[in-house]
Amino acid sequence: MCSVTDQPPTLLVCINRSASVYETFIGNGTLCVNTLCNSQQALSNLFGGKTSQEERFAAGHWESGVTGAPLLEGAKLALDCKVTQSVSVGTHDILFCQVVDIKHQDASDALLYFGRQYHHLPGAAAAV
Template sequence: MPDVPIPSREFRRVLGGFASGVTIITAVVDGEPVGMTCQSFFSLSLDPPLIAFSPSLNSTSYPRIRQSGSFAVNILEASQRPLCEQFSRSGTDKWRGVEWRPGVTGSPLLEGALASIDCRLEQELETGDHYLTIGRVLELDSTPGRQPLLFFNGSYEHLSGTRAA
């Protein structure tokens, strides 16, 4: 079957209906922290423990993260929308006022994050206009009982507290 062109606007509209958590991917390069907001993140394998995220080929932060050879995925809590927006901007001091501690790889683990997953860069594939970056999980931590920051249909959302049957 031949490929049928899918308009970008329609692709975004349909896939925007899939709620995703929001993360900040962090690393340290030449003694300086680097980070970027990313919502294309998922678990990949239990054995071995692998996760994946998909940064844009145009990202200015990702090449520096790749250079470090390790990174942390910080899953944001609902109240961290300002932090999410701070890390999504290019050409600004993303780290101003940000509290963090180094993980086992030295990658920044953000204070107040819902969870942190410290990884070694395992593999990277160029796929379309993004990379598929795979990390081997070396250490992880979470604070249960709090709400995640979600992105759905082009805006930030929160859970209602009611569970599906």
């Protein structure tokens, strides 16, 4: 996921066409990018593995966003989007997604994953 433009607010999401959520994203034309808090590491592990969609969504508390996409309650940041364009490249599609609603929590620490391990970014540092 990365930013494309701020007018209109648009980001891109790259997804393998063999991913279990691919047909859902394409069929619904919506998705929500939920950025996790440090306390949500277990949920990150579920979504990052081969766990079924049913098990993944049973683990968190969810609400429907403006687009109808699932927003994780307590997420650090939720970007509720409608898919406006899709481009196929190799095994993946690049989804261009217009952000239609944003929810965020300033006080919580963000969960980051790099170098094959989890790290957290303190809430105060995220506001800099």
